[in-house]
Each structure stands twice: as structure tokens, then as C-alpha cells.
Amino acid sequence: xxxxxxxxxxxxxxxxxxxxxxxxxxxxxxxxxxxxxxxxxxxxxxxxxxxxxxxxx
Numbered sequence: 001x002x003x004x005x006x007x008x009x010x011x012x013x014x015x016x017x018x019x020x021x022x023x024x025x026x027x028x029x030x031x032x033x034x035x036x037x038x039x040x041x042x043x044x045x046x047x048x049x050x051x052x053x054x055x056x057x
Contacts, residue, residue: 008032008045017057 006029011020019041021033035041037054 008043010041012056014057017053019053019056 006024008021008023009029011022012018013020017037019033019035019039020031021035021041021043022029023032023044024030025032035053037052037057039053041049041051041053043049
């Protein structure tokens with residue numbers, strides 16, 4: 001059976017200037033990364049996508 005749903009989501013914490021990345025692992029979304037202003041976000045869901053976390057804040 002093929003499952004459908006969200007593969008990845010991001011939560012931005014404006015006060016801590018932090019982005020949490022959750023990814024699907026065995027059917028459950030789990031915290032994969034915590035990124036801060038100096039970090040860069042890439043995603044296997046969006047192969048050519050790159051953004052500095054500082055641009056969110």
C-alpha cells in the first residue's frame with residue numbers, strides 16, 4: 001500500500017531565531033534538524049532548494 005501525506009515540515013521560532021525540520025521516518029514525522037541563523041536549509045523534498053536560515057528572520 002502506498003502512503004500519502006506530508007514528507008517534511010518546518011517550524012520557525014522567531015524568538016530563538018531557530019528553524020526545526022521534521023521529516024517522515026517509518027510513517028511518523030520526527031525532528032530531523034534544528035537550524036539557526038548561521039545555518040543553511042536544504043531538503044531532499046526540494047532538491048535544488050537552498051536558503052540561509054537568517055533570511056527567515
